[in-house]
Amino acid sequence: MRGNWLLRRVFLCNSHAIMDATIVFYDIPSQHPGVTWSPNPAKTRYALDFKGLAYRTEYVEYPDIEGVVKALGGAPTEKKPDGRPHYTLPMIHDLTTGAVVTDSFNIAVYLDKTYPAKPLLPSGDFALVAALQAALQPVIISLVPFGIPASQRLLNAASSGYYRARLEGMFGTTMEALFPAPGSDRDRAEWAKVKDAWGAVDAWLVAANARYFGGAERNYADLYVAAYVFWVKTVLAEEKWRDFATWHGGRWAHLLSTVEREADGAPQ
Amino acid sequence: MRGNWLLRRVFLCNSHAIMDATIVFYDIPSQHPGVTWSPNPAKTRYALDFKGLAYRTEYVEYPDIEGVVKALGGAPTEKKPDGRPHYTLPMIHDLTTGAVVTDSFNIAVYLDKTYPAKPLLPSGDFALVAALQAALQPVIISLVPFGIPASQRLLNAASSGYYRARLEGMFGTTMEALFPAPGSDRDRAEWAKVKDAWGAVDAWLVAANARYFGGAERNYADLYVAAYVFWVKTVLAEEKWRDFATWHGGRWAHLLSTVEREADGAPQ
Incomplete structure (x- = not known):
């Protein structure tokens, strides 16, 4: 039903798997290889594309997210109902600076601070984005x-x-x-x-x-x-x-x- | 109980009743002459002060607001439960341009457009303020x-x-x-x-x-x-x-x- 759109997305995602990527972007896969769907990682994908940064995408299945984020030293973003830390995607691993950043909002702030060219938010008023x-x-x-x-x-x-x-x-x-x-x-x-x-x-x-x-x-x-x-x-x-x-x-x-x-x- | 604060406000408000005001700002009075209290007009008062524009304050009691706004050709800002237009303050009457603007958001947009010096929102991203x-x-x-x-x-x-x-x-x-x-x-x-x-x-x-x-x-x-x-x-x-x-x-x-x-x- 969503075939044409999904196939187009395969093409788009693969076009970003470039060899000189200096940022690894962690997204959630679907049944369709290379087809992304989740809105929270999409915020980061659009931010990387907007700024024209070279990145490659790593897909992580839900049960593996906690282990992958922890292994890189990424921060949890939420709490589970029982109070334990909960780990989510998107995450980026910036191979240039070594930074590992989770949460689409934090990633956007990080990207503008680290790569000021083509700012995501020229005013820098990120508190308004939080609102x-x-x-x-x-x-x-x-x-x-x-x-x-x-x-x-x-x-x-x-x-x-x-x-x-x-x-x-x-x-x-x-x-x-x-x-x-x-x-x-x-x-x-x-x-x-x-x-x-x-x-x-x-x-x-x-x-x-x-x-x-x-x-x-x-x-x-x-x-x-x-x-x-x-x-x-x-x-x-x-x-x-x-x-x-x-x-x-x-x-x-x-x-x-x-x-x-x-x-x-x-x-x- | 609020005496000192209220008296201070009398002083502050009177200090703006300057003779060369080119903007008339319509606010809602209290029992204390010259003492303002309402948060919506305060948004406009702060905006006028922030931009350093010369204005004088006219106080209008609630039952008179509709008549005063209509007489100047100001727009209603809300609807009454029965669907008729509802008129509110703040309102400004800009004696230089002749403009009459109601609603604190619209007034802020108007002030930055008409008086670009010392912008209230340097980015101009007023849709984020609406959010x-x-x-x-x-x-x-x-x-x-x-x-x-x-x-x-x-x-x-x-x-x-x-x-x-x-x-x-x-x-x-x-x-x-x-x-x-x-x-x-x-x-x-x-x-x-x-x-x-x-x-x-x-x-x-x-x-x-x-x-x-x-x-x-x-x-x-x-x-x-x-x-x-x-x-x-x-x-x-x-x-x-x-x-x-x-x-x-x-x-x-x-x-x-x-x-x-x-x-x-x-x-x-």
């Missing part, structure tokens, strides 16, 4: 019923059971119960919530009379939002994406295609 | 039980009944029931929510390793936050302010005193 992260929670929450079960179905066997157990624990229900049956009243109601949540984000841009959060040009805040558009396009049913792509004057579809062209190295 | 507004909703909601009844008590008779009727309708309870009895379990529980909400804002600044939203210097986002600190200091019981002022390393008390010194025209 944006909080303000986007309703967007992320609204996508849960659609995006989480669809992501779980896309995973390899090595990750699939782990992801199911963790997310079902978090939401207190099964993947099957979380997902609204296509065409059902619940499907329409939950999808309407998704549109409302993105409508609020559209309203912030309209209020500022801005094409992007960065004004006339994209900044890290736009890449951050684009990572969720990417998730919608990559994992949700194709008819959902076709609808989503029309919302708010096509703003989100335009943003994603622009950011992905940037990842491709094509002229903007 | 900050959304992200601060938990802060504002947490302050409601303390701030709304205390504000109502501070108003002149002309505004007091109007404010009570509107806000009691909005929250579905009386001012007296909204306000937690000092020293009660509910008082402690609601106050803990206020601290949690401000803790999230502190965490955004800590994550960005930033003293202010503007980094090393204040920008409009800092003035926006300072307006709520001002509300806490001006209307809440003095013991609440004494506690609040110690939170997060004294960050909020420091921010307010810095912004108020700016309003005074004192050296920073």
Whole structure:
């Protein structure tokens, strides 16, 4: 169903497996070799592409993330329900400086500090991006019923059971119960919530009379939002994406295609 | 109880009633002549002070706001429950350009566009400030039980009944029931929510390793936050302010005193 888009992503990801990479970027794999899908690593991938830094991607299955991050001395980013540290991707290992950085926000701050050319956030006002992260929670929450079960179905066997157990624990229900049956009243109601949540984000841009959060040009805040558009396009049913792509004057579809062209190295 | 602080505010406000003002700033009065208290007009007052623009303040009681705004051709900012337009302050009337602008966000955008010197937001990324507004909703909601009844008590008779009727309708309870009895379990529980909400804002600044939203210097986002600190200091019981002022390393008390010194025209 998502075949053409996924194949295109294989091509895009492979195009970045360049030999002189000085940064190793750790992402989460899917059933399709080289096909990425997860919104949090996408924030870092877009940041590396935006800055034009040479990197290669290492894919790590969910049960292996803790061991891989710990082995490199990376910091945990969350706490498990029982209080123990929880390790997540994205992570980068900068072979030039030796730095190992976890959490997409910390990585963005690190990249701008270490490689000031082509800043992700020319103002340096990263506290406003932290506020944006909080303000986007309703967007992320609204996508849960659609995006989480669809992501779980896309995973390899090595990750699939782990992801199911963790997310079902978090939401207190099964993947099957979380997902609204296509065409059902619940499907329409939950999808309407998704549109409302993105409508609020559209309203912030309209209020500022801005094409992007960065004004006339994209900044890290736009890449951050684009990572969720990417998730919608990559994992949700194709008819959902076709609808989503029309919302708010096509703003989100335009943003994603622009950011992905940037990842491709094509002229903007 | 708030005597010294309020008297100081009288002095500060009067010091801005200068004869060569080219901007008229519309604010909401209290029982104390020249003493302002409302957080939304404070955003605009701080913006005018930050930019060093000459203005004079006109005080309008709540029941008169709609008429005063309409008479100048100002736009409504909200909708009433029945769908009719609702008019609010702040408003500015720029006597140089003839512009009449309502809503603190729109006023900030207008001021930076019309008077580019000393920009409120050097990056121009006002869509991020719109996201900050959304992200601060938990802060504002947490302050409601303390701030709304205390504000109502501070108003002149002309505004007091109007404010009570509107806000009691909005929250579905009386001012007296909204306000937690000092020293009660509910008082402690609601106050803990206020601290949690401000803790999230502190965490955004800590994550960005930033003293202010503007980094090393204040920008409009800092003035926006300072307006709520001002509300806490001006209307809440003095013991609440004494506690609040110690939170997060004294960050909020420091921010307010810095912004108020700016309003005074004192050296920073």
